[in-house]
Amino acid sequence: MNTLAPVFYNAESVRRVLNWPMVNEAVEAALKAVVKPKAPVGDEPMDAIGSEPQSNESRGRSYVSQPARNVTVASNDPSKLLLTMPAFVGNYQLTGNGAGGDASNVARSTLACKVVTSFRSNRLLQPPLPSINANILLFNAHTGELEALMAGTDITTWRTVSASLVATKYLYFRRFGPRAEQQLGINVAVVGCGAQGQLHAAAMCANFRVDKLTLYNRTQIRAVQLANELRQRMAHDSDSCYGPKLPDIQVCGSAGEAVAEADVICIATYAKEPLIRASDLREKRSVHINAVGAGEVHFGEVSDDIYQESLVYVDCMENARHELVGLPAPIAGEVGDVIINGNYPDEQALTIFQSMGMASEDACVAEAVQTALLSCDK
Ligand SMILES: NC(=O)C1=CN([C@@H]2O[C@H](COP(=O)(O)OP(=O)(O)OC[C@H]3O[C@@H](n4cnc5c(N)ncnc54)[C@H](OP(=O)(O)O)[C@@H]3O)[C@@H](O)[C@H]2O)C=CC1
Numbered sequence: 001m002n003t004l005a006p007v008f009y010n011a012e013s014v015r016r017v018l019n020w021p022m023v024n025e026a027v028e029a030a031l032k033a034v035v036k037p038k039a040p041v042g043d044e045p046m047d048a049i050g051s052e053p054q055s056n057e058s059r060g061r062s063y064v065s066q067p068a069r070n071v072t073v074a075s076n077d078p079s080k081l082l083l084t085m086p087a088f089v090g091n092y093q094l095t096g097n098g099a100g101g102d103a104s105n106v107a108r109s110t111l112a113c114k115v116v117t118s119f120r121s122n123r124l125l126q127p128p129l130p131s132i133n134a135n136i137l138l139f140n141a142h143t144g145e146l147e148a149l150m151a152g153t154d155i156t157t158w159r160t161v162s163a164s165l166v167a168t169k170y171l172y173f174r175r176f177g178p179r180a181e182q183q184l185g186i187n188v189a190v191v192g193c194g195a196q197g198q199l200h201a202a203a204m205c206a207n208f209r210v211d212k213l214t215l216y217n218r219t220q221i222r223a224v225q226l227a228n229e230l231r232q233r234m235a236h237d238s239d240s241c242y243g244p245k246l247p248d249i250q251v252c253g254s255a256g257e258a259v260a261e262a263d264v265i266c267i268a269t270y271a272k273e274p275l276i277r278a279s280d281l282r283e284k285r286s287v288h289i290n291a292v293g294a295g296e297v298h299f300g301e302v303s304d305d306i307y308q309e310s311l312v313y314v315d316c317m318e319n320a321r322h323e324l325v326g327l328p329a330p331i332a333g334e335v336g337d338v339i340i341n342g343n344y345p346d347e348q349a350l351t352i353f354q355s356m357g358m359a360s361e362d363a364c365v366a367e368a369v370q371t372a373l374l375s376c377d378k
């Protein structure tokens with residue numbers, strides 16, 4: 001029997017404890033946990049006759065149960081969607097770096113279900129509302145009781161941006177060396193300056209040494225507003241999280257112009273047609289793209305000729321089988337596998353992180369947020 005009523009954590013409480021070290025660590029844990037262990041050499045015949053490879057749990061590794069998300073079309077308008085995203089993440093560890101002062105290395109387990117709507121017409125309302133609205137149910141992983149209902153809109157934006165940060169660290173920086181993310185300056189382009197694009201722009205500058213940030217948005221005034229906000233915020237916070245030199249921030253008239261000199265591109269729109277093409281990218285490739293948005297399909301906003309030249313990585317191979325049908329390139333692997341095994345791309349590679357968004361990321365971040373909030377109350 002549930003002896004305590006579930007706690008409600010509103011958006012303000014959640015925002016109070018969100019920080020990049022905490023979210024990045026939780027998202028990295030989720031990305032690693034989805035990786036299925038490879039059967040050891042010699043075990044293949046067992047797998048071939050239908051036995052499951054040994055589970056992550058039995059090897060003492062983290063593991064995930066994450067069924068394909070359920071999508072409900074929420075009116076006659078097929079762009080209004082309700083997504084149900086459950087996940088269990090078992091046996092994962094966080095060092096506590098940023099997680100509310102809880103520095104214990106104990107293994108954690110998390111059971112959660114995010115319920116999220118994507119109503120892109122919300123931005124046309126007066127006043128506008130976010131396109132994505134989410135709430136997360138957090139259960140006691142041992143008893144199954146509902147412990148908390150947590151506002152999940154900010155968690156969705158932060159964990160999605162964090163997945164791009166983690167992918168950039170391992171798929172781009174680590175090709176140049178073990179601490180390249182602390183040493184190398186990069187040019188970043190952000191295409192689409194909605195909720196996702198805004199936080200991608202701020203977070204890239206807060207987590208990496210960004211020399212130049214180029215912004216493109218279909219409605220240009222939003223890119224101009226974002227550029228002004230970022231310049232003000234960075235000048236104000238210049239001692240804390242940004243590198244020795246503040247980035248040069250430019251607003252561009254086209255997506256092609258924005259990406260022309262970029263090392264790292266973040267694209268997060270609802271566009272169904274490609275906004276960037278291979279001819280837009282600089283000739284000496286060595287470029288990484290975080291492809292975040294989804295129009296009709298996840299991969300509509302980047303052209304086929306870019307995919308065909310790229311190594312494409314995903315957050316979760318199993319989800320990709322459902323959600324990336326028709327992807328114009330083979331999938332090279334999972335980001336978590338690159339983190340675990342250190343099999344980084346070559347320096348000159350063109351890489352894409354095809355971000356679908358995982359319930360396990362929401363679950364791990366929500367658990368870290370809950371831990372941080374509980375430790376604030378002590
Ligand atoms: N991978 C993941 O885990 C997640 C992905 N997403 C996806 O990220 C994308 C952005 O979400 P979010 O930022 O919250 O949405 P917003 O509504 O806040 O922003 C939408 C952005 O897309 C632009 N846009 C829309 N249609 C077009 C078009 N046809 N051509 C060019 N630009 C267009 C808008 O430009 P304008 O200002 O001109 O309207 C705006 O910049 C969505 O596809 C969403 O589904 C969201 C959450 C998680």
Ligand SMILES: O=C([O-])C1=[NH+]CCC1
Pocket residue numbers: 083116118132156294356357358
């Ligand atoms: O992963 C997620 O939460 C979402 N992906 C697209 C809309 C919301």
